[in-house]
Amino acid sequence: MTDSVDEQDGSYAAARLRLLTQEAESGPPRRAALAALTDRWLAALAGAAAGPGPGGGQGWALLAVGGYGRGELSPRSDLDLVLLHDGATEIAALADRVWYPVWDQGLALDHSVRTPAEARKAAGEDLKVQLGLLDARHIAGDPALTSGLRSAVLADWRNQAPARLPALHEMCQERAERQGELSYLLEPDLKEARGGLRDATALRAVAASWLADAPREGLERARAQLLDARDALHLVTGRATDRLALQEQDQVAAALGLLDADTLLRQVYEAARRIAYASDVTWREVGRVLRARQSRPRRRGLLGRGRGPMPQPAPERVPLAEGVVEQEGEAVLALTAKPDRDPVLPLRAAAAAAQAGLPLSLHAVRRLAAAAPPMPVPWPAEARELLLSLLGSGEATVPVWEALEAEGLVTRLLPDWERVRCRPQRNAVHRFTVDRHLVEAAVQAAGLTRRVGRPDLLLTAALLHDIGKGWPGDHSEAGEIIVRDVAARIGFGPADVETLALLVRHHLLLIDTATRRDLDDPETIRTVAAAVRDTSTLELLAALTEADALATGPAAWSTWRASLLADLTGRVADALDTGELPDSGDGEPTAEEERLAIEAARTGGPVLALRARTEPGTDGEEQDRKLGVELLLAVPDRPGLVAQAAGVLALHRLTVRAADLRSFDPVGEGQVALLGWRVSAEYGALPEATRLRADLARAFDGSLDIEARLAEREAAYPRRRGITAPPPRVTVAPGHTSQTATVLEVRAHDAPGLLHRIGLALAATGVTVRSARISTLGADAVDAFYVVGKDGGALPSARAAEVARQVEEGLR
Structure with missing residues (x-):
């Protein structure tokens, strides 16, 4: 018996090593093959432990749960196992004969031994246990025990969904607070951070409840990309880790056949954004369904017994803008909207949603992405004003912008956005990727518009000031060239195009000068004054500098930096000629x-x-x-x-x-x-x-x-x-x-x-x-x-x- 087990263990170890070192097989096929190999080994262990005879497979069952239950076994993943029994079987010896060989292989093991009733009780008391059992899969023993438990757990989950889903949502939010956003971290946790593998598992649980479902397009591919990155990380480090540390990113990229660490991070960020966006949409739908259930009146029969829900009136639709209405807490397209004839409608819908503080519905965004014609070039005046309205909405801009970006509408409107999308910043001071930093800068600029005479130029410059990142050379010089084209495309006149180009070219001038030069040196002031030309541009550049710093992170802005900037701008303003404002009323009537x-x-x-x-x-x-x-x-x-x-x-x-x-x-x-x-x-x-x-x-x-x-x-x-x-x-x-x-x-x-x-x-x-x-x-x-x-x-x-x-x- 012992020799047979040792032989099985040795065979499994050799086969496992071959599988993990085969370059030709990776990704989902390797995870599935590793799970199947482990299934056969564990089934043989359990069968040998139970012994021959008609009762050898009765009264107990070995189940894989969690990621192993889904057949997704990464090189260093834990083996999540449940040994189920009917209470009459002598189970302790059987468990020892399965668990100890696993430990002997050096594999991490998360195990439990329970009756079906105990398993259901544990699931009812611990949400994590319930989530694991939703993916339970039979390995060995009595299949009836497995199928009975699976059916019961799934029925419990669906019956308890109105209570358990809010708890699951809260768990996801707490985890995001602790771990941060995967798509913006330089050393992200592929599993625990927001947009990671845990959130993808939560979306599967929501779908299993039959209460709501996630937008599936691209979701499975995003999840597979994160799993592939984790597989490579396990093989590179030899550890069961989910954190993609800086020193290991180049090796992980090479293992995946990617160009470099930046390419790896960009791919990981894109996957995380897809999962995070799907999560936002799904949890919003869960909330809507639960609110509708709570507010739904029930008809009373002749004897006072309920006879099902009463017919509900159509949801109220409140106008927000031409072709856009509010319905059930979302901005949706009006019934009369014609997205195939209105190229400005995507921006009108986005601006209306952000101004009202509403999310833009998934259906509306996808309909706009599929039907809206290309924007005329240069943009109509309405389109430019709507973009500025969107950018000027403050924090409400971010989720609406993310919805547009998830369906490719941002890069359709601004093709140069593609180079900065999901681009990592190799600077610990920066909190966000390049594209999110630009949106955050616009959010910060929206709070500074009272300081400037041209808030439209401030908001546009904030959105585009780092647009040159991703191109060779100095990003400010590249950005100056790009912004001339983008600003003209948006519809700004020649003078405004020149001002925007100047702001982008010199967006680091004030903070660099204030913190690195002697402000008592007259040449310092003359140099800055010559670059900014006039006081109106100076006030724009000062506000842009502050918005850029605030969007970068806490380390980029402080009281000291603010005082230095104020001192510099005050001295430069004194040195500039301040021309007169035109006085209304002097012109002759037509x-x-x-x-x-x-x-x-x-x-x-x-x-x-x-x-x-x-x-x-x-x-x-x-x-x-x-x-x-x-x-x-x-x-x-x-x-x-x-x-x-x-x-x-x-x-x-x-x-x-x-x-x-x-x-x-x-x-x-x-x-x-x-x-x-x-x-x-x-x-x-x-x-x-x-x-x-x-x-x-x-x-x-x-x-x-x-x-x-x-x-x-x-x-x-x-x-x-x-x-x-x-x-x-x-x-x-x-x-x-x-x-x-x-x-x-x-x-x-x-x-x-x-x-x-x-x-x-x-x-x-x-x-x-x-x-x-x-x-x-x-x-x-x-x-x-x-x-x-x-x-x-x-x-x-x-x-x-x-x-x-x-x-x-x-x-x-």
Whole structure:
């Protein structure tokens, strides 16, 4: 008996060694072959221990569970075994005769001996035991015992799923907190980190519950890639380890036939992202199903007994944007959406989801990826604004961006993104891969937009500042070349393209200079001033520097670094010529403006003209709706004019993209205000000019209660407050920017009715708005109001500061 066992052990060891050293067989075939070889060996051990005779295979069964149960045995994996028995069989001796040969081989063993009832009880008390038993597989003994336990455990799992799945989700979240995100770690744990093999196993358990299922496309391949990496790691190190340490990555890459360690990490990161994204989608669906079950009423029979769930009404669909609605906590495509005819729809859906703080549904993203036509080049103005709205949404940007990236939409919109996607950073200071760092920089920049006059350029530069990584040479120099092409593709004008190229080229200039040069040396300041050219670019570069550092990691930003940067930028700003802001109201009216102003002065009522803003589409047709309209309004000047007009536009669901307010006396009988608006519809068609004029007239004569109407609309369609935007900021521009008025600059997160609220806040201070420049840059409103006091002149400094404070408080 002993000789036979020793012979079996020796044969198994030799066969196992041959299998692990065969280069021709690796990956899933080798794992399956190793599991099959181990099955035969253990079955022979158990059979010999049980002895011959009719009872030799009765009353007990040997089961493989966990990864071994799935037939996925890595070179140094534990053998997870359960010896099942009926309680009547003498089991202790049998167990010893199986366990000891395994230990003698130097193999790690996780084992238990239980009756079926004990196994079910252990599963009910320990979620990890239950998960292992879901993959139980028969090796030897009585198959009926195995099949009975498998059926019972699976039935228990499905019956207990509403209680056990939330516990499993919590376990996954706690593990992610401890181990981090596999797809961003320089030394990732292939099993325990978020997006690793544990999460892939959890997705199998969710599918087994029949409550929800993971998006399967690419999932099995991702799991196989992580298992292949772990196999190579086991063979390279000779240890049962799941951590891919830096010093072993080149050897593991070579074992897998990959070019280098960076190629290995990129492949591992891509696999982890696929699993992590599938996990997010799956757990969201689990939550939706469980909430629906909890809220579902049941019909009562004549005797008070339930007769099944009552029919449920269709889920409510709340409009978010043209072609996009909210349904059951997700942003989905509207029933009327035509993704095959609307190249801008992917960005519109993404921006709407991020602005509402909602996930973008998997079905919507896949439908967009399959159907949306290519984006025209250069992009339409709407597409550029939507990209900026997405980037300006703060933390809510990240999951929406990940959803777009999972289905290939990001690289379709920005082909240069492919080189930085999943690219590792060989720098311990960096927390993220290159692509995620760029998105995080945009997130950080969204919180700094109040500091700059061009938040659109700040957000774009943040997204693209490291786009040159992955190309040979200095990434800043390569990035400057790339960003010129990307910015022009997005639709920025030549001057803005030059500014973006400068920001990318010099995105390290300020922090390197502040921390490595003598700021008391005049040449240091002259060099930086020559590079940045003007103060507006300087403020953009300073904000980009901070966003880049904050996105890099804690070690890249500190109070000390911030103080050095502030000192440098202050000195450079003093050294630069600060040119004057253009003063609104100096330009002569056009013939059309003069005609409208004369008619308004003559009739005393509002006079308006609508003109469609068009540009050629991909097929030569014009895209009127996409670009909105220009609305020119003439009305006798009066207090509160801006608030009243803006309130009417908000009631008609018109988004103000830009506006210009001026006033002059066309006939010598009083000032007439000219308001030029560039507006677009939030969703649906643009309003009729006659209805718009009628509501404007009612607003000006006081018969339209704008506040009440806006409140009613908000109550009917409550806006999601899913993002945390920086607070509004109102400042007094330097005195030399206007000789005859005080310039108040307002920066705030764009929202329906914002301009109306700004107008009310200004009116409450008692100042008169002489002219204004309104602009919406992505998710931000950047407005300048030229105000005068009762004497018609600029406000004294103290009064101007008080007005700015009051307006800011009113907006908060």
